[in-house]
Amino acid sequence: MKKTVLLFNFNETRLPLVKRAVMPLKTGVKVIDKKDFHQVLGYLAEIPGFQSIDGEAEETFEEEMLVMAGFTRKDIDELIRSLKKHGAGRVDLKAILTPTNALWDCNRLYKAVKADHEAMHQS
Numbered sequence: 001m002k003k004t005v006l007l008f009n010f011n012e013t014r015l016p017l018v019k020r021a022v023m024p025l026k027t028g029v030k031v032i033d034k035k036d037f038h039q040v041l042g043y044l045a046e047i048p049g050f051q052s053i054d055g056e057a058e059e060t061f062e063e064e065m066l067v068m069a070g071f072t073r074k075d076i077d078e079l080i081r082s083l084k085k086h087g088a089g090r091v092d093l094k095a096i097l098t099p100t101n102a103l104w105d106c107n108r109l110y111k112a113v114k115a116d117h118e119a120m121h122q123s
Contacts, residue, residue, distance in 0.1 A: 001045070001070040002070055003025075003069065003071060003075065004028040004029070004070060005027055005029050005030070005066060006030050008032050008065040010031070010064050014064070015031065017083075018066070018091075021086035022079065025082060027075075027079075030046075032106065035057070036106070037060050037105065038053060038058070038105055038107075039053055040053065040102065040103055040105055041097055042097075042103065045067075045097055045102070047069070050102070061107065063093055063114070064092070064093060065093040065095070066091045066093070067096075067109065069096075093110070094113070095112075095113050
């Protein structure tokens with residue numbers, strides 16, 4: 001699998017900062033449009049065998065989310081450091097593409113990542 005970062009809902013101020021942070025890592029970047037939120041993540045990450053799905057998203061979300069495909073633990077650490085170094089700062093909703101969530105659409109992953117994030121920050 002080709003190393004790729006999928007970006008959701010980054011505004012015109014943050015998007016260039018994130019792209020600049022990813023560039024030195026020799027990683028592909030794909031900005032996902034809301035019209036494609038119904039697609040499964042494996043298709044969006046261009047994993048062979050995944051096909052486009054007809055239709056449109058029944059719902060969308062507004063928060064930023066970053067999905068890393070083909071990343072090792074070292075790659076994740078490098079990306080986090082690079083985001084900070086290039087002024088992009090923190091991205092709260094992050095996920096690694098797995099064989100399981102590659103079958104999910106964007107909204108399903110968002111709900112899972114959001115729930116995990118909220119559970120981690122409840123005290």
